[in-house]
Amino acid sequence: MAVVKLFGAWLSPYVYKVIWALKLKGIPYEYIEEDLSNKSPLLLQYNPIHKKVPVLVHDGKPIYESTVILRYIDEIWPQNPLLPANPYDRAVALFWIKFADDKNPIIAKLYQTEGEEQQAVVNEWLEMLEAMEEHALIGGKKFFGGDEINMVDIAFCMVAHWLGVFEDTAGLKVFEPHKFPQVSSWIQNFKSVPIIKDNLPDTDKIVAYLKRRKEMLLTSKSN
Amino acid sequence: MAEEVVLLDFWPSPFGMRSRIALAEKGIKYEHKEEDLRNKSALLLQMNPVHKKIPVLIHNGKPVCESLIQVQYIDEVWHDKAPLLPSDPYQKATARFWADYVDKKIYEVGGRVWKTKGEKQATAKKELIETLKLLEKELGDKPYFGGESLGYVDVAFIPFYSWFYALEKCGNFSIEAECPKLIAWAKRCMQKESVAKSLPDQQKVYDFILEMKKHFGIE
Numbered sequence: 001m002a003v004v005k006l007f008g009a010w011l012s013p014y015v016y017k018v019i020w021a022l023k024l025k026g027i028p029y030e031y032i033e034e035d036l037s038n039k040s041p042l043l044l045q046y047n048p049i050h051k052k053v054p055v056l057v058h059d060g061k062p063i064y065e066s067t068v069i070l071r072y073i074d075e076i077w078p079q080n081p082l083l084p085a086n087p088y089d090r091a092v093a094l095f096w097i098k099f100a101d102d103k104n105p106i107i108a109k110l111y112q113t114e115g116e117e118q119q120a121v122v123n124e125w126l127e128m129l130e131a132m133e134e135h136a137l138i139g140g141k142k143f144f145g146g147d148e149i150n151m152v153d154i155a156f157c158m159v160a161h162w163l164g165v166f167e168d169t170a171g172l173k174v175f176e177p178h179k180f181p182q183v184s185s186w187i188q189n190f191k192s193v194p195i196i197k198d199n200l201p202d203t204d205k206i207v208a209y210l211k212r213r214k215e216m217l218l219t220s221k222s223n
Numbered sequence: 224m225a226e227e228v229v230l231l232d233f234w235p236s237p238f239g240m241r242s243r244i245a246l247a248e249k250g251i252k253y254e255h256k257e258e259d260l261r262n263k264s265a266l267l268l269q270m271n272p273v274h275k276k277i278p279v280l281i282h283n284g285k286p287v288c289e290s291l292i293q294v295q296y297i298d299e300v301w302h303d304k305a306p307l308l309p310s311d312p313y314q315k316a317t318a319r320f321w322a323d324y325v326d327k328k329i330y331e332v333g334g335r336v337w338k339t340k341g342e343k344q345a346t347a348k349k350e351l352i353e354t355l356k357l358l359e360k361e362l363g364d365k366p367y368f369g370g371e372s373l374g375y376v377d378v379a380f381i382p383f384y385s386w387f388y389a390l391e392k393c394g395n396f397s398i399e400a401e402c403p404k405l406i407a408w409a410k411r412c413m414q415k416e417s418v419a420k421s422l423p424d425q426q427k428v429y430d431f432i433l434e435m436k437k438h439f440g441i442e
Contacts, residue, residue, distance in 0.1 A: 049324070049357070063316045065323060072316040087299040091287045098289055099273065131273050 004029040005057040007043050009036050011206045013104070013162050014066040015054040016199065017154050021070050023195045024149075025077045067101055070151055082151040093152050096136050096144065100155035103128045107158060111169035111214050118170070125163070125174045129183055132156070137182040142189050149193055159183065160190045165203050169210040228253035229281040231267050233260055235431050237330065237382035238290035239278040240421050244378050245294045247417035249301040291322055294378055307375045321361060321368065322379035328354045329383050337393040337432050338441055348394045352401045359405040366411060373415060381418055384409040388425035389432040 006022070006029050008015035022029050034043055034053050046055045046062035055062050056069045058076070063069050074082045084090045106124045113121055136144065136152075144152035163175055177184040190196060230246065230253055232239040246253055258267055258277050270279045270286035279286050280293040287296050298307040309315050332354060335347035358380065362368055368376035387398050387409075399406040412418045435441075 058313075061313055063313070063320075065320055068316050068319045068323065071319065072312055075312040075315070087296055088282070088285055088287070090299075091292050091296045094292045094295070095288055098292065135273055 003057075003059070005032060006030070007032045007034055007040075007046070007053050007055040007057070009034050009053045011201050011209060012053060013158050014052075016201070017066045017157060018054045018056060018069050018073070019199055020154055020157075020195055021073045021082060021151075023199065024080050024082070025073065026079070027073070027077055067097060067151075067155070070154065074151070080148075082145075082154070084150075093144070093150065096152045097155040099128075099131065099136075100152075100158070104158050108162070108166065110166040110172065110174070111210055112217055114218075118172075122172070122174055128159070129175065129180050132159070132186075133180045133182050137186055140182070143186065149190065149196070153186075153190055156186075157190075160187045160196075161200055161203075162206075165206045165210065168203070168207045169214060226251075227281075227283050229256060230254070231256050231258055231264070231270065231277050231279040231281070233258050233277050234423055235385075235428055236277060237386065240382035240385065240423075241290040241378050242278050242280055242293045242297070243421035244381070244417050245297040245307065247421055248305040248307065248373065248378075249297060250304060251297070251301060291326065291379060294375065298375070305372075307369070307373070307378060309369070309374070318369070318375045321358070321376045325358070325376070325380045325383075329380070333383065333386060333390055336390045337436065338439070340441075344394060348396055351390070352398075355398065355402045355405055359402045362404065362408055367408070373412065373418075377412060381409060381412045382422060384412070385422040385425055385428050386432075389429040392429055393432065393436075 004022070004027055006015070006018055008019070008031060010033060019031075032040075032042075034040060036053070039051060043053070043055060044051055046057060047064045050064060052064065054066055054069060055064045056072070057063075058072075063072050070082065083093055103124060107121060107128065109121045110118065110125065143149045144156070167174055175183075191200070228246070228251055230239070230242055232243070232255060234257060243255075256264075256266075258264060260277070263275060267277065267279060268275055270281060271277075271288045274288065276288075278290055278293065279288055280296065281287075282296075282300070287293050294307060308318060329351075332347055332351045336344060336351055339347060365371075367373050368380070391398055413422070
């Protein structure tokens with residue numbers, strides 16, 4: 001039987017995207033936790049270009065970049081499809097996945113920045129939320145995938161879970177639920193899905209970790 | 224029903240070029256609409272309300288945005304001719320990774336080469352060469368990134384070749400000297416009608432960049 005291994009890190013949303021996809025399809029896998037401050041030789045061998053997690057290794061062959069991994073998983077194991085079958089609907093789904101993917105590295109900077117730089121990050125967040133509210137979640141759908149979650153829902157996971165974490169770390173409120181009613185409903189629906197609910201990192205743990213990192217960043221900046 | 228295909232485009236855009244090449248490879252007849260980006264058409268704003276950017280592919284009235292998504296869509300809908308993506312899932316994943324790499328690196332780093340001077344430009348040039356060398360390594364001895372024929376990564380990457388001359392002049396360096404195999408690949412791609420017809424003349428691109436530099440006050 002083919003062996004599936006996943007190299008990950010406990011707080012990374014990109015890693016969780018892959019975990020959820022594998023669990024939604026019922027694929028058994030071996031999970032290897034990486035210490036990102038001391039990456040294993042194996043990880044560096046499998047992902048020499050970006051040296052990042054997640055890396056999926058299937059049959060000894062490495063795949064990296066979370067969306068590339070998700071599309072690979074969806075093609076190899078077609079049960080519980082994560083993308084629409086119709087080419088046009090798939091193109092629309094891929095548009096929103098790219099939208100989320102392009103925003104994610106920027107919005108993660110919420111707790112790493114201050115002043116004007118931080119305000120710019122807040123603006124990126126608001127742009128993202130507005131686009132979701134006005135254009136993506138049309139027709140009062142429960143999920144981007146309709147009645148079940150799909151790759152688009154998974155792509156927006158930072159909004160669902162990590163936004164709260166970044167807000168707590170930064171001591172800043174960005175998301176006002178009453179201003180984004182569709183997004184609010186979607187967040188609640190998404191986090192109620194059993195596979196998501198049972199596989200989310202502990203927020204207190206992440207906030208504590210990120211606060212320490214923020215301290216280190218600010219200390220090194222002022223030195 | 225007759226297929227109606229429209230491409231909202233801007234002639235120097237490497238992203239627009241990708242879709243032009245894909246449509247040409249498949250022999251698809253389409254209406255090409257040139258946009259004035261300082262005065263975007265109502266159609267563009269309606270078809271791409273989120274980003275308001277070109278290219279936009281409109282197929283039977285329905286818009287597809289983002290150039291790589293357009294290329295994949297074109298490949299899926301007109302699948303009986305000139306396949307661009309491999310059928311093997313692992314090879315497909317590899318192709319998607321490299322197209323994504325081109326997307327993340329070339330435009331941004333290339334942009335810094337013509338937009339900056341001094342140390343910032345030197346850094347950008349170094350980064351660009353490193354990026355190109357990595358791509359050259361991935362190409363290896365294959366005629367195309369897609370193997371024996373033009374593929375997804377070739378379509379994603381070749382448009383930037385039309386900007387090389389401009390980057391070389393702005394940065395005062397030679398890409399061919401650093402990456403000869405890559406330039407050989409580019410010239411090979413240019414021999415294909417679909418590519419040659421889709422890429423603008425390099426001098427024209429350089430003139431456009433000079434105009435942009437003046438407009439943004441970059442010396």
